[in-house]
Amino acid sequence: xxxxxxxxxxxxxxxxxxxxxxxxxxxxxxxxxxxxxxxxxxxxxxxxxxxxxxxxxxxxxxxxxxxxxxxxxxxxxxxxxxxxxxxxxxxxxxxxxxxxxxxxxxxxxxxxxxxxxxxxxxxxxxxxxxxxxxxxxxxxxxxxxxxxxxxxxxxxxxxxxxxxxxxxxxxxxxxxxxxxxxxxxxxxxxxxxxxxxxxxxxxxxxxxxxxxxxxxxxxxxxxxxxxxxxxxxxxxxxxxxxxxxxxxxxxxxxxxxxxxxxxxxxxxxxxxxxxxxxxxxxxxxxxxxxxxxxxxxxxxxxxxxxxxxxxxxxxxxxxxxxxxxxxxx
Amino acid sequence: xxxxxxxxxxxxxxxxxxxxxxxxxxxxxxxxxxxxxxxxxxxxxxxxxxxxxxxxxxxxxxxxxxxxxxxxxxxxxxxxxxxxxxxxxxxxxxxxxxxxxxxxxxxxxxxxxxxxxxxxxxxxxxxxxxxxxxxxxxxxxxxxxxxxxxxxxxxxxxxxxxxxxxxxxxxxxxxxxxxxxxxxxxxxxxxxxxxxxxxxxxxxxxxxxxxxxxxxxxxxxxxxxxxxxxxxxxxxxxxxxxxxxxxxxxxxxxxxxxxxxxxxxxxxxxxxxxxxxxxxxxxxxxxxxxxxxxxxxxxxxx
Numbered sequence: 001x002x003x004x005x006x007x008x009x010x011x012x013x014x015x016x017x018x019x020x021x022x023x024x025x026x027x028x029x030x031x032x033x034x035x036x037x038x039x040x041x042x043x044x045x046x047x048x049x050x051x052x053x054x055x056x057x058x059x060x061x062x063x064x065x066x067x068x069x070x071x072x073x074x075x076x077x078x079x080x081x082x083x084x085x086x087x088x089x090x091x092x093x094x095x096x097x098x099x100x101x102x103x104x105x106x107x108x109x110x111x112x113x114x115x116x117x118x119x120x121x122x123x124x125x126x127x128x129x130x131x132x133x134x135x136x137x138x139x140x141x142x143x144x145x146x147x148x149x150x151x152x153x154x155x156x157x158x159x160x161x162x163x164x165x166x167x168x169x170x171x172x173x174x175x176x177x178x179x180x181x182x183x184x185x186x187x188x189x190x191x192x193x194x195x196x197x198x199x200x201x202x203x204x205x206x207x208x209x210x211x212x213x214x215x216x217x218x219x220x221x222x223x224x225x226x227x228x229x230x231x232x233x234x235x236x237x238x239x240x241x242x243x244x245x246x247x248x249x250x251x252x253x254x255x256x257x258x259x260x261x262x263x264x265x266x267x268x269x270x271x272x273x274x275x276x277x278x279x280x281x282x283x284x285x286x287x288x289x290x291x292x293x294x295x296x297x298x299x300x301x302x303x304x305x306x307x308x309x310x311x312x313x314x315x316x317x318x319x320x321x322x323x324x325x326x327x328x329x
Numbered sequence: 330x331x332x333x334x335x336x337x338x339x340x341x342x343x344x345x346x347x348x349x350x351x352x353x354x355x356x357x358x359x360x361x362x363x364x365x366x367x368x369x370x371x372x373x374x375x376x377x378x379x380x381x382x383x384x385x386x387x388x389x390x391x392x393x394x395x396x397x398x399x400x401x402x403x404x405x406x407x408x409x410x411x412x413x414x415x416x417x418x419x420x421x422x423x424x425x426x427x428x429x430x431x432x433x434x435x436x437x438x439x440x441x442x443x444x445x446x447x448x449x450x451x452x453x454x455x456x457x458x459x460x461x462x463x464x465x466x467x468x469x470x471x472x473x474x475x476x477x478x479x480x481x482x483x484x485x486x487x488x489x490x491x492x493x494x495x496x497x498x499x500x501x502x503x504x505x506x507x508x509x510x511x512x513x514x515x516x517x518x519x520x521x522x523x524x525x526x527x528x529x530x531x532x533x534x535x536x537x538x539x540x541x542x543x544x545x546x547x548x549x550x551x552x553x554x555x556x557x558x559x560x561x562x563x564x565x566x567x568x569x570x571x572x573x574x575x576x577x578x579x580x581x582x583x584x585x586x587x588x589x590x591x592x593x594x595x596x597x598x599x600x601x602x603x604x605x606x607x608x609x610x611x612x613x614x615x616x617x618x619x620x621x622x623x624x625x626x627x628x629x630x631x
Contacts, residue, residue, distance in 0.1 A: 025372070025373065025392075026393065026394075027370045027371075027393045027394035028370045028371055028372035028373065028375070028392050028393060028394075029371070029372075029373065029392035029393030029394075030373055030392070048514070051513055051514075071394075091425065092427075098519070098521060100487055100520060100521060100522070102487075102488070103531075103534075103535060103538075104483075104487070104522070104531045105531055105532060105535045106521065106522060106528050106531070106532075123373075124421070126373075127372075127373035127374045127420060128373075128374055128420055128421055129420055129421045130418070130420045130421060130422045130423075131422075131423070134423055135421070135423050135446065138423055138425060138444045138516070138518065139514070139516065141444075141518055141519075142444060142490075142494075142516035142517070142518040143516075145490075145518065145519060145520070146488075146490050146491055146517075149487045149488050149490070149520070150488050185535065185538060185539060185542065187535065212421075226532075226535075227532045229532060229533075229536050230532060230535055230536055230539065233535075233536045233539035233540060233543070234539060236539070236540070236543050237539060237542055237543050237546065240543045240546050240547050240550075241546060243547075243550070244546060244547065244549070244550030244553075245550075247550055247551075247554050248550065248553055248554060248557070251553075251554040251557040251558060252557060254558075254561070255557050255558070255560070255561035258561050258565045259561060259564050259565060259568070261565075262564070262565040262567075262568030262569055262572070263568055265568060265569060265572040266568050266571045266572040266575060268572070269572035269573065269575040269576060270572075270575045270579065272576065273575050273576040273578070273579035273580055274579060276576070276579075276580060277579055277580055277582075277583040279602075280580075280583055280584070280587070280598060280602075281583055281586075281587070283598050283601060283602070284587040284590075284594050284595070284598050287594050287597050287598060287601070288590065288591060288594050291591065291593070291594060291597075296593060299593065299594075299597050302597075303597060303600055303601065303604075306600075306601060306604050306605075307604055309608055310604070310607065310608065310614055310616065311616065313608065313614050314614040314615065314616045315613050315614060315615060316615050316616075317615075317616040318615065318616065318617050318618060319618060
């Protein structure tokens with residue numbers, strides 16, 4: 001009696017921390033709410049639903065102190081989000097996992113899975129599945145490798161455009177496709193579409209909640225490591241792309257400079273010509289005024305007057321005798 | 330309150346020995362009850378198979394507190410002496426078989442990894458039908474995998490693995506049921522090239538393809554640069570020609586304009602400009618009379 005009081009009184013209280021949930025078993029049996037899980041993920045087939053049928057158990061939330069009887073056991077589990085490396089495999093030590101791409105290249109893949117234990121389906125995690133995380137990893141890696149083997153760039157660009165450019169639009173199209181010449185190389189497609197691959201994996205793994213009681217929070221495939229020589233060839237593509245972009249920028253800058261210079265040259269030549277013409281126009285205007293007022297005689301007189309300084313500058317003047325005063329100089 | 334404290338203090342000398350007695354007696358009592366099969370605690374996903382005189386008398390797979398006596402009758406009391414209790418876990422388990430060798434239709438040796446789930450569905454068959462059910466199941470999965478995948482096109486093997494996995498499962502499931510196993514999901518988890526030389530050849534092929542892409546990209550860049558340069562040269566030459574023709578155009582227009590108004594004015598303007606330039610030039614000037622033989626005059630004086 002005394003022992004029972006002590007055992008129940010002192011050993012019967014427990015608490016559940018904020019990141020934990022607990023399931024109490026009596027003589028080994030968990031208290032059930034219903035025999036079947038209410039919600040089944042739509043990703044599962046009816047046959048799979050039958051196979052992964054687990055009861056719904058009563059979950060003790062965070063808080064306390066709670067009381068349990070001596071014949072009851074408390075199974076606590078953390079529901080905080082946790083991370084595991086994609087290469088995690090209890091039966092094999094490895095830094096990366098291998099996968100074969102659509103063009104048969106063997107490449108390394110690495111990343112991380114973020115998961116948490118599903119509070120709404122604790123039974124499989126605690127009782128129904130011997131090693132839930134191993135199951136999740138097995139399922140995930142299988143789906144991932146299958147996807148990698150089938151992966152093509154969704155945009156489905158042609159590798160090399162055979163079309164001959166017939167007009168400006170065709171030239172633009174050709175230059176656009178040239179930038180994407182590396183489309184169709186699986187490793188490149190995969191690297192460029194990593195977010196898409198991650199999204200696909202997350203969608204495919206939604207059923208893990210119903211299957212193993214583990215919710216996939218995020219699939220983060222961060223590295224796709226092809227063999228060294230492929231990586232170098234990909235780097236060369238990148239370098240070439242940068243070099244081409246640089247050359248194009250330089251060519252465009254030179255072009256703009258030359259076109260600007262030539263436009264300025266036109267302006268300069270025009271201004272010079274205008275400068276040359278201005279005195280002509282002005283002089284013509286003045287002479288027109290002189291003629292208007294004094295007629296052609298006045299104009300000739302003006303000219304004669306203009307020539308007078310020539311006599312002061314002349315080294316010699318040859319004058320014929322008997323010439324008229326007109327002096328046809 | 331004081332009375333309660335006093336009664337508790339008075340109760341203490343009896344409580345400590347009582348606690349120690351309970352600490353020893355209760356576990357011993359419960360242990361004996363278990364040993365004699367008076368009760369059994371069955372955990373979740375667990376089955377307990379009971380045999381007596383070499384015969385299976387029953388199975389308890391309902392979790393919680395169970396009384397074999399109520400299930401099997403008085404003979405349950407003999408189990409601890411003349412029988413045995415087997416505890417079998419029925420939770421979902423998994424196994425991964427690596428590197429099963431398969432040849433493709435093209436004759437390429439491929440390594441296939443098969444991952445499958447299984448759970449004990451019939452504990453009695455599991456325990457007594459087959460001495461090594463796990464090993465037999467593995468052998469069956471291997472054999473089914475090889476027969477399903479052998480001589481398939483390499484591409485199909487690599488890309489259509491999920492439907493092939495379902496075929497493997499459909500083949501193995503009936504056999505596994507015989508040994509008390511129910512097969513869960515089966516996935517072809519890995520299909521890989523086992524021949525190093527082939528892996529290197531494929532890598533080389535991809536590298537060459539990438540080199541080709543690099544060259545094409547470079548060539549395309551050069552073409553585009555050439556196009557920009559030629560377009561520029563064309564536009565610049567147009568502009569320079571425009572610059573060169575601007576003087577004649579503007580001067581000509583001005584002279585035409587003056588001539589249209591009065592040709593005499595134009596003549597005078599030009600004469601005025603000639604004289605002004607002559608004066609500004611500091612050239613040596615000889616003034617000759619009009620209508621005279623200039624050479625005779627010059628020769629005579631010179």
